[in-house]
Amino acid sequence: MDKRILIPTDFSKNALKAVRYALDLYRKLNCEFYFLNVFRVENYSTTTLTIPEPGSAEYENAKLKSEEEFAKLLEMVALHHDNPKHTYHTISTFNYLSEALKQTIAEKDIDLVVMGTRGATANREIIFGGNTVNAMEKIRDCPVLAIPPDISFKPPAEIVFPTDYKTPFKRKELKYLIEIALMHGSAIRVLYVSKKANLSQLQQNNKNLLGEILMNVTHSFHSLSEKDVSDGITLFVASRDSDMIAFINHKHFFFGSVFSRPLVKELGYDATVPILALH
Template identity: 75%
Template sequence: MDKRILVPTDFSKNALNAVRYALDLYARLNCEFYFLNVFRANSYTTDSLLIPEPGSAAYEKAKNKSEEGFIKLMGMLEVHLDNPKHSYHTISTFNDLSEAMRQTIAQKDIDLVVMGTRGATADREIIFGGNTVNAMEKIRECPVMAIPPDFSFSPPKEIVFPTNYKTTFKRKELSYLVEIARLHEATIRVLYVTKKPDLNEAQQANKKLLADIFETVEHSFHTLSDKKVSDGLTAFVESRNSDMIAFINHKHFFFGSVFSRPLVKEIGYEAIVPILALH
């Protein structure tokens, strides 16, 4: 069965980088890629009740600009698009980005979303563009992967999986992580950052379950003590030159503790590796 991957784009350099990463990451699998661009009419604002209708001059001008953007994008990707295992589709739509993504995920049965961490209006003080943060937190139907600016693809060999072992794991929610690890023969490093390294009975059971789920891939368990989760994760990834971070986003708990905007300056974490948010 083909894997269906959605890649939203605003035709920025960072979005192009995310497209290339997705194409390379899944180069060996049969995939359908859906490239999505949400366009706006210059005369339209969110405060206006006058939404351009299809066929109106403002609507058609914005749509044509989006379609021209796709022609340029496909031209820039020409070297990447000769993979016989891949097929490609472009979608131009007048919509809110989150709503457009949700509709596409539902209509096309999307398996994975891949986005750049910054768009055309990059703010260097924010780790992820607001759209990417919103997608990683709000989209629950499939995993979301965020690719940092200027990150050049190389097959991931080490994926860091932070956890507190407090949740019972399910094979289904970790299937994408296991698939990527198997596809690229990567090792999964399970990281527990805590001031109390001893595990209670429930945590020990969850750790054993995790070991069973990861039995088909190389994996190891690591503990860092006396550090905040954000600091420990950052130090671990940077010291080992890890290639990816994957985590299960249980509603708001773990994601907010590491990647929420108020902590950006405190943790000083520039996203230097792709991040996979599982649900």
């Protein structure tokens, strides 16, 4: 198999959009898809001190409901996304979503997590909204692709890659971005947002290195003189009708503070295009 992709779902329409996007994005590759549902048990939650025991009526009923929803999901996939290159697995569990993600990524050797930025409710505290942002920030073992609601798949013609050029680039960090670009003939638009137009020697060296790494992909370099990084990216994407944003979430470079705090939250909650968080 070329890819192992994990897709958490609460079976909402928004979560279904994320499933469809992932299946279409990787339709050309041999993939194993793992659908994960963190189910709820009546009168219990992951915040209560008591935990329902497997085998109890409440637990088994909730698990059965999850499995029945999975059966419907797999029917939809077979009907609309019949692809001999893809195989599917389902996981139903009572757990914290963050723990279930971490455990499944490790046990199944997951390459990519795909999540909707909204679940069954627009409430930021319910399962998806906040958890998708947390996943983009905290999952370090594989990239996370966040799919906003109301997105229908179209091959990404243009992917915006914001950077400050302050950290040297590594080919393995950009592997998934380049792979998507090559699969769909996408152009990568490298975006530098800063009040300082001139680059330091270190930044220029890193820019040159990035150009070498992207040499087999259509790409171009752009800069914006904008005080707010978030506004600059948003304006750039909107003005060009770009199809995706990708960024490397380094802990200790400016995305680690400016980007992954307010900006990932802004983009994660109010995204209009898919966001690929690379690590």
